[in-house]
Amino acid sequence: xxxxxxxxxxxxxxxxxxxxxxxxxxxxxxxxxxxxxxxxxxxxxxxxxxxxxxxxxxxxxxxxxxxxxxxxxxxxxxxxxxxxxxxxxxxxxxxxxxxxxxxxxxxxxxxxxxxxxxxxxxxxxxxxxxxxxxxxxxxxxxxxxxxxxxxxxxxxxxxxxxxxxxxxxxxxxxxxxx
Amino acid sequence: xxxxxxxxxxxxxxxxxxxxxxxxxxxxxxxxxxxxxxxxxxxxxxxxxxxxxxxxxxxxxxxxxxxxxxxxxxxxxxxxxxxxxxxxxxxxxxxxxxxxxxxxxxxxxxxxxxxxxxxxxxxxxxxxxxxxxxxxxxxxxxxxxxxxxxxxxxxxxxxxxxxxxxxxxxxxxxxxxxxxxxxxxxxxxxxxxxxxxxxxxxxxxxxxxxxxxxxxxxxxxxxxxxxxxxxxxxxxxxxxxxxxxxxxxxxxxxxxxxxxxxxxxxxxxxxxxxxxxxxxxxxxxxxxxxxxxxxxxxxxxxxxxxxxxxxxxxxxxxxxxxxxxxxxxxxxxxxxxxxxxxxxxxxxxxxxxxxxxxxxxxxxxxxxxxxxxxxxxxxxxxxxxxxxxxxxxxxxxxxxxxxxxxxxxxxxxxxxxxxxxxxxxxxxxxxxxxxxxxxxxxxxxxxxxxxxxxxxxxxxxxxxxxxxxxxxxxxxxxxxxxxxxxxxxxxxxxxxxxxxxxxxxxxxxxxxxxxxxxxxxxxxxxxxxxxxxxxxxxxxxxxxxxxxxxxxxxxxxxxxxxxxxxxxxxxxxxxxxxxxxxxxxxxxxxxxxxxxxxxxxxxxxxxxxxxxxxxxxxxxxxxxxxxxxxxxxxxxxxxxxxxxxxxxxxxxxxxxxxxx
Ligand code: SF4
Ligand code: SF4
Ligand code: SF4
Numbered sequence: 037x038x039x040x041x042x043x044x045x046x047x048x049x050x051x052x053x054x055x056x057x058x059x060x061x062x063x064x065x066x067x068x069x070x071x072x073x074x075x076x077x078x079x080x081x082x083x084x085x086x087x088x089x090x091x092x093x094x095x096x097x098x099x100x101x102x103x104x105x106x107x108x109x110x111x112x113x114x115x116x117x118x119x120x121x122x123x124x125x126x127x128x129x130x131x132x133x134x135x136x137x138x139x140x141x142x143x144x145x146x147x148x149x150x151x152x153x154x155x156x157x158x159x160x161x162x163x164x165x166x167x168x169x170x171x172x173x174x175x176x177x178x179x180x181x182x183x184x185x186x187x188x189x190x191x192x193x194x195x196x197x198x199x200x201x202x203x204x205x206x207x208x209x210x211x212x213x214x
Numbered sequence: 215x216x217x218x219x220x221x222x223x224x225x226x227x228x229x230x231x232x233x234x235x236x237x238x239x240x241x242x243x244x245x246x247x248x249x250x251x252x253x254x255x256x257x258x259x260x261x262x263x264x265x266x267x268x269x270x271x272x273x274x275x276x277x278x279x280x281x282x283x284x285x286x287x288x289x290x291x292x293x294x295x296x297x298x299x300x301x302x303x304x305x306x307x308x309x310x311x312x313x314x315x316x317x318x319x320x321x322x323x324x325x326x327x328x329x330x331x332x333x334x335x336x337x338x339x340x341x342x343x344x345x346x347x348x349x350x351x352x353x354x355x356x357x358x359x360x361x362x363x364x365x366x367x368x369x370x371x372x373x374x375x376x377x378x379x380x381x382x383x384x385x386x387x388x389x390x391x392x393x394x395x396x397x398x399x400x401x402x403x404x405x406x407x408x409x410x411x412x413x414x415x416x417x418x419x420x421x422x423x424x425x426x427x428x429x430x431x432x433x434x435x436x437x438x439x440x441x442x443x444x445x446x447x448x449x450x451x452x453x454x455x456x457x458x459x460x461x462x463x464x465x466x467x468x469x470x471x472x473x474x475x476x477x478x479x480x481x482x483x484x485x486x487x488x489x490x491x492x493x494x495x496x497x498x499x500x501x502x503x504x505x506x507x508x509x510x511x512x513x514x515x516x517x518x519x520x521x522x523x524x525x526x527x528x529x530x531x532x533x534x535x536x537x538x539x540x541x542x543x544x545x546x547x548x549x550x551x552x553x554x555x556x557x558x559x560x561x562x563x564x565x566x567x568x569x570x571x572x573x574x575x576x577x578x579x580x581x582x583x584x585x586x587x588x589x590x591x592x593x594x595x596x597x598x599x600x601x602x603x604x605x606x607x608x609x610x611x612x613x614x615x616x617x618x619x620x621x622x623x624x625x626x627x628x629x630x631x632x633x634x635x636x637x638x639x640x641x642x643x644x645x646x647x648x649x650x651x652x653x654x655x656x657x658x659x660x661x662x663x664x665x666x667x668x669x670x671x672x673x674x675x676x677x678x679x680x681x682x683x684x685x686x687x688x689x690x691x692x693x694x695x696x697x698x699x700x701x702x703x704x705x706x707x708x709x710x711x712x713x714x715x716x717x718x719x720x721x722x723x724x725x726x727x728x729x730x731x732x733x734x735x736x737x738x739x740x741x742x743x744x745x746x747x748x749x750x751x752x753x754x755x756x757x758x759x760x761x762x763x764x765x766x767x768x769x770x771x772x773x774x775x776x777x778x779x780x781x782x783x784x785x786x787x788x789x790x791x792x793x794x795x796x797x798x799x800x801x802x803x804x805x806x807x808x809x810x811x812x813x814x815x816x817x818x819x820x821x822x823x824x825x826x827x828x829x830x831x832x833x834x835x836x837x838x839x840x841x842x843x844x845x846x847x848x849x850x851x852x853x854x855x856x857x858x859x860x861x862x863x864x865x866x867x868x869x870x871x872x873x874x
Contacts (some may be wrong), residue, residue, distance in 0.1 A: 042485060047645035055509075055512040055516075055517075055518075057517065058312075058514060058515060059285075059287070059517070059582035062285050062515055063285065066428065066432070069422070069428075073425065074425060075423060075424045075428075076283060076284060076423050076425070077319060077420065077421060077422035077423070078319065079319065079420035079421075080420075080422075089395070089523065090358075090531045092509055094511070121371075131567065139420035140419075156276065161285070163439065163443065164517060181490050
């Protein structure tokens with residue numbers, strides 16, 4: 037595959053500054069609403085603030101890759117003397133849980149850095165400077181980024197198999213034409 | 215499609231266990247917006263004035279406001295309404311935190327509880343699935359503790375839980391409802407919840423809230439954001455630090471408590487300690503505070519951080535906000551702040567009002583010191599100030615011995631104790647304990663706010679107008695220079711003229727006419743916030759706030775699709791305000807009840823006070839007794855209210871300004 041120059045965006049998270057407001061979740065869900073800016077539903081946000089108030093944990097976590105199967109090994113964190121649930125801080129949209137899945141369709145959600153926007157929405161609307169974007173250029177192998185629909189379809193094919201998905205799509209389009 | 219509001223209420227009959235999801239009339243938003251406005255309407259329609267606070271028919275409504283769940287910063291209040299066991303009037307304490315937005319994401323604007331459950335239960339709302347669950351295993355558990363226990367039991371780490379502690383279960387009249395870092399404290403919502411046998415309401419929602427014009431809404435929010443950033447970096451000069459910023463008073467951030475400790479009264483709202491704030495105290499208090507605070511935290515979708523996670527020595531962790539760090543220490547005459555942090559933890563788990571409770575305890579101590587309560591009442595009580603307060607607090611929330619009497623608050627306790635105890639219940643308005651402030655000179659603005667507002671709690675009435683005149687002309691000019699929140703440029707003159715001493719000072723200035731306008735304006739701002747459920751700290755309660763009468767109509771229009779201008783918005787909140795007043799009139803409130811504590815000011819001026827009240831009533835369109843006139847009610851489309859008041863003989867025909 038060809039090498040191309042690509043801008044890599046990193047969002048740095050200064051969790052110590054986070055006040056736990058969850059404004060970032062609102063911003064993300066508003067930006068990704070359809071139509072854009074029409075509704076707010078934090079459960080659809082691609083950033084989730086994992087909070088355990090009395091344990092002093094307010095941790096914004098970005099939705100990472102979709103994974104078709106659960107990990108074989110699990111992680112359990114102890115922070116500041118307090119132990120957390122298995123997978124408590126994992127970024128994956130994983131069959132073992134509801135996090136980072138669209139509550140209506142069950143399809144996985146992934147942070148897309150707010151493609152096309154000057155500044156990611158969660159970054160823009162966090163007034164506490166917890167989230168800061170850094171950009172750098174890197175040579176990377178060209179690969180096609182999957183868009184939302186592809187990620188969703190991939191998840192469906194993993195779950196039901198390609199032929200079942202194709203069949204269903206064909207049936208639905210017939211029904212629509214009806 | 216419904217915008218901003220979700221359009222459904224949850225109606226729960228606790229006696230039968232019947233649960234209904236009821237679609238609301240869109241017209242109600244046009245008439246009353248939401249939050250407090252639409253809740254008052256429900257009480258008016260459904261709870262007749264014969265209802266007593268602990269009757270099954272007394273509704274307990276948990277309401278979100280029009281802006282909860284939207285991107286509007288600081289829209290996170292939950293307003294809880296009920297007839298108060300303490301005042302006997304329609305109370306509406308509010309809490310910040312995270313609960314009401316979650317309720318909207320679950321698909322409801324309000325939860326309306328009626329009747330009583332036969333056993334202790336909690337309510338679990340998960341989108342369309344709503345259950346009444348057994349809570350007998352939670353009996354006696356702390357209000358904070360309960361929140362985590364329920365989250366664990368349901369395996370729902372993101373559920374938001376509002377709960378009562380022991381005080382609520384035992385119907386202490388000042389029992390609060392606690393949630394996350396916030397609480398709805400005033401006037402005994404926790405007692406009504408406990409009376410209904412509801413330990414908690416847990417909610418988790420994964421649905422959406424819609425905006426009519428999201429693009430426009432976010433454009434307006436960009437302006438609001440800019441101003442928030444500006445105000446956070448440019449504190450107002452010439453006022454006390456605590457008043458210079460936005461948000462709730464930054465009691466967790468600031469350690470300089472000279473002003474509070476020397477100007478507020480200690481004990482049972484008795485004595486000021488003029489030279490309390492020594493270097494030594496300053497050092498030890500600052501140290502205690504800095505060490506106790508683990509992190510500054512906010513409510514839902516708010517950039518400020520008025521609360522804190524407290525990790526004090528030998529105290530389980532809890533969250534604190536605002537002024538409760540001082541109220542117990544000062545009421546108990548304890549000169550170390552560690553005590554404040556320690557007892558506030560206990561008080562939060564018990565779930566009690568952090569303003570009223572310390573005064574009730576101090577009142578008990580005073581009665582004992584004055585021989586009205588006896589050794590028998592205090593049998594087993596430690597002798598030191600700290601120990602005594604812990605002991606009394608425990609008695610009160612458990613309603614044991616003398617605690618059972620004190621648990622009804624100072625007004626009712628004094629009545630029961632008799633023997634001169636009434637003299638000691640000296641800091642009440644409408645039977646409700648007030649901030650422990652005792653001042654010198656009658657203040658016209660504060661006189662009106664204290665006397666007439668249905669909130670009966672000054673911190674949630676005052677706000678946009680400075681608390682006192684500025685000493686110099688330069689300071690006044692500096693203050694008015696940039697003051698876009700004012701309803702009218704000409705008002706700046708009033709501030710410029712307002713002096714510290716002489717004819718243009720309190721008690722003569724602001725004159726009754728001017729005072730009426732200023733107080734009405736401040737009250738209106740609170741009523742807007744309370745309908746939207748925006749934190750008063752970002753609107754009505756602070757100087758030069760980000761939200762005000764000029765941007766609210768635009769924000770509301772963009773969110774809801776209504777076409778509102780300033781006059782339209784004012785009319786809506788005025789309608790709800792008058793409905794609330796009429797409701798309380800129906801419950802027996804009138805002019806005779808509208809007065810600050812006798813000793814609030816040393817220098818009182820009965821004639822000025824009389825004129826202030828009469829002028830203000832006239833301005834509001836209320837008759838001499840403080841009852842809305844038919845004319846005013848008609849203007850506000852409330853003819854049905856006038857009919858009702860007339861039928862009950864509360865409003866007499868003719869009904870004008872008659873002095874009797
Ligand atoms: S908006 Fe910022 S401060 Fe608020 S929760 Fe998100 S990261 Fe934390
Ligand atoms: S960068 Fe954009 S997509 Fe990613 S979490 Fe933030 S708002 Fe959501
Ligand atoms: S200003 Fe403070 S009290 Fe108000 S919503 Fe924000 S954090 Fe909560």
